[in-house]
Amino acid sequence: MAGEGEKKPVLEMVQADGADEGCVTFVLHNEDHTLGNSLRYMIMKTADVDFCGYTITHPSESKINFRIQTRGSIPATEPLRSGLNELSDVCQHVLNTFQVSLSITYEINCPVVVQHTSV
Amino acid sequence: MVPVSAGLVHTSDYPGNYPGYDDTWDMQKFQKNFRIDIVHLDESTMEFDMVGIDAAIANAFRRILLAEVPTMAIEKVFIYNNTSIVQDEVLAHRLGLVPIKADPRLFEYRSTGEASAEEEGSEIDTIQLQLKIKCSRNPRATKDSADPRELYLNHMVYSRDIKWVPIGNQADVFADSVIAPVHDDILIAQLRPGQELDVIMHCVKGIGQDHAKFSPVATASYRLLPDITLLEPVEGERAERLKRCFSRGVIDIQDVAGKKVAKVVDSRLDTCSREFLRHDDLKNAVKLARFRDHFIFTVESTGILPPDVLVTEAIKVLMVKCQRFLSELDSTDLE
Numbered sequence: 001m002a003g004e005g006e007k008k009p010v011l012e013m014v015q016a017d018g019a020d021e022g023c024v025t026f027v028l029h030n031e032d033h034t035l036g037n038s039l040r041y042m043i044m045k046t047a048d049v050d051f052c053g054y055t056i057t058h059p060s061e062s063k064i065n066f067r068i069q070t071r072g073s074i075p076a077t078e079p080l081r082s083g084l085n086e087l088s089d090v091c092q093h094v095l096n097t098f099q100v101s102l103s104i105t106y107e108i109n110c111p112v113v114v115q116h117t118s119v
Numbered sequence: 120m121v122p123v124s125a126g127l128v129h130t131s132d133y134p135g136n137y138p139g140y141d142d143t144w145d146m147q148k149f150q151k152n153f154r155i156d157i158v159h160l161d162e163s164t165m166e167f168d169m170v171g172i173d174a175a176i177a178n179a180f181r182r183i184l185l186a187e188v189p190t191m192a193i194e195k196v197f198i199y200n201n202t203s204i205v206q207d208e209v210l211a212h213r214l215g216l217v218p219i220k221a222d223p224r225l226f227e228y229r230s231t232g233e234a235s236a237e238e239e240g241s242e243i244d245t246i247q248l249q250l251k252i253k254c255s256r257n258p259r260a261t262k263d264s265a266d267p268r269e270l271y272l273n274h275m276v277y278s279r280d281i282k283w284v285p286i287g288n289q290a291d292v293f294a295d296s297v298i299a300p301v302h303d304d305i306l307i308a309q310l311r312p313g314q315e316l317d318v319i320m321h322c323v324k325g326i327g328q329d330h331a332k333f334s335p336v337a338t339a340s341y342r343l344l345p346d347i348t349l350l351e352p353v354e355g356e357r358a359e360r361l362k363r364c365f366s367r368g369v370i371d372i373q374d375v376a377g378k379k380v381a382k383v384v385d386s387r388l389d390t391c392s393r394e395f396l397r398h399d400d401l402k403n404a405v406k407l408a409r410f411r412d413h414f415i416f417t418v419e420s421t422g423i424l425p426p427d428v429l430v431t432e433a434i435k436v437l438m439v440k441c442q443r444f445l446s447e448l449d450s451t452d453l454e
Contacts, residue, residue, distance in 0.1 A: 034187070044122075044133040045133055045142065093150055097155045098431065
């Protein structure tokens with residue numbers, strides 16, 4: 001980000017000294033439950049993730065501490081990256097499905113009040 | 120292998136929770152089971168079902184709809200003359216809350232931190248509006264009338280009195296659409312003869328997280344589809360009472376071999392008041408639960424953007440968030 005002053009960090013990594021690369025706490029700035037919870041869900045569904053959780057350290061600060069612990073000696077950035085990619089793919093699929101559903105709705109009538117039929 | 124997080128997370132569908140069952144994320148399975156059904160759609164409201172997704176992601180969409188889809192709203196109010204009884208700051212606050220019908224996707228955020236650019240806005244990030252109105256006595260009013268509508272001219276200041284002042288090339292870019300408040304009957308202030316308002320307003324792009332005036336939805340909410348099952352056959356007078364315990368249209372009485380039998384017809388209509396638990400003979404006959412992955416979304420727009428556009432933008436916002444951190448990860452890796 002260009003501008004005067006220091007560059008504001010968006011993502012930081014905090015690692016305990018001596019621990020392997022698999023246990024890392026990421027600090028995500030300007031984020032809250034919106035990304036935190038959905039990303040936690042995607043990373044928990046990843047194989048070989050031993051622990052995944054997030055906290056909002058203080059409600060007045062908009063940052064989250066996101067901790068990932070992996071099994072084996074997999075670096076923690078890998079499940080983070082794959083989780084972000086998969087969340088992005090999920091959003092893309094939701095968007096496509098929504099657009100398809102919209103176009104079907106517009107084909108039937110425009111504007112529309114669709115009568116709900118129970119299955 | 121049971122992960123360390125077992126027992127600490129609120130979900131139960133992570134790999135390792137159920138031994139021998141692989142619960143790892145499977146995109147194919149998700150795509151097969153996921154569907155969106157649009158139930159109702161008009162210019163201001165939308166009701167649709169999202170089935171086969173987890174609560175974490177559905178909630179993320181709801182939170183983004185409320186707080187992170189950008190809109191244009193009045194931010195700076197330059198008061199040249201205000202002799203009305205409404206204080207400057209109260210007037211400015213009310214003006215900020217008026218929804219402005221301008222497509223926020225055609226504008227940029229105003230860059231902060233540059234002192235020179237803070238006073239002026241450019242045509243790419245600012246909309247200039249003007250409110251100039253003066254109340255006067257109506258010369259044609261009858262002598263004995265006490266009705267303010269007859270006695271005074273311009274004594275009620277409505278949002279329709281807010282006029283757009285195009286700056287730069289906005290007159291050409293927005294030639295076919297007029298930028299104005301969404302509703303023209305919002306009462307902003309009341310005046311009496313001699314009082315006037317002369318105000319210039321700058322609209323900027325913002326998100327609901329910063330100030331609620333930027334929120335594009337009246338509200339966006341979801342509920343889960345109720346799951347009502349009858350554990351035993353309910354007949355006769357019990358069936359009639361059971362029908363009254365639920366919302367209208369949920370339970371239907373059918374005639375089976377001369378007896379009246381209750382049947383669950385449409386659990387979607389139920390509001391889950393759990394009235395049946397107050398009746399000792401009915402409380403063990405029904406099981407009330409909810410489908411964990413069936414979300415019934417209701418999105419009411421304030422009129423700036425149609426609700427289907429809002430949902431599309433919300434999904435894109437979440438994608439942009441993921442991409443931002445992915446590029447951040449890649450850039451720190453390269454260092």
